[in-house]
Amino acid sequence: MANLIIPTPLRKFTGGAATFNADTPTVAGLLQALAEAHPGLQPHLYDADGALRHFIRVYVGDEDIEALDGVATALAPNTEVSIIPAIAGGTSDPS
Secondary structure, three states: OOEEOOOHHHHHHHHOEEEEEEOOEEEHHHHHHHHOHHOOOHHHOOOOOOOEOOEEEEEEEEEEEEHHHHOOHHHHHHHHEEEOOOOOOOOOOOO
């Protein structure tokens, strides 16, 4: 069963739960199970076309899924998966 770590900003949509577990073979299945268990979270993870939002990063262990097989990345039992929402801000002016 994969263990998904939910970041603090998204916990208000999971009733405060910091983790989520599901027995699924891929990252896509894990994220979908999370969205089904917590429907209020779905619009924060997926766009109107059902694609993972571009500012959401998902890591399997220490690897960004974009460097692996994307949402098709396979999950072994007891794999740790993390959702990392991008942080916006800053400036392009280095001075």
